[in-house]
Amino acid sequence: MGLVTSILTLPMAPVRGTAWVLDQVLLAAEREYYDPARVRAQLAALVDDLENSRIDAEEFDRLEDELLDRLDEIEAYRRGRGNGS
Numbered sequence: 637m638g639l640v641t642s643i644l645t646l647p648m649a650p651v652r653g654t655a656w657v658l659d660q661v662l663l664a665a666e667r668e669y670y671d672p673a674r675v676r677a678q679l680a681a682l683v684d685d686l687e688n689s690r691i692d693a694e695e696f697d698r699l700e701d702e703l704l705d706r707l708d709e710i711e712a713y714r715r716g717r718g719n720g721s
Contacts, residue, residue: 675706687716 668674682703686696 661716670710672710675703675710679703 679700680694682691682699685691686693691699
């Protein structure tokens with residue numbers, strides 16, 4: 637970028653900065669959402685809740701299915717990203 641271009645586009649700097657910040661927030665949220673370690677930790681906590689009678693077997697089955705579905709979604713997402721998608 638030349639000096640003239642920099643001067644002419646200076647009024648757009650706040651917009652570019654805001655877009656960059658939003659992009660960084662989106663990337664961080666995506667990394668957190670697609671982190672299999674978090675889902676595995678939730679599964680371990682769920683097993684602990686069942687073993688300590690904090691939830692019943694029916695609730696355990698329902699929540700376990702949701703978490704296993706999340707793991708499948710994460711695996712599919714990572715496969716897609718690995719193929720250049």
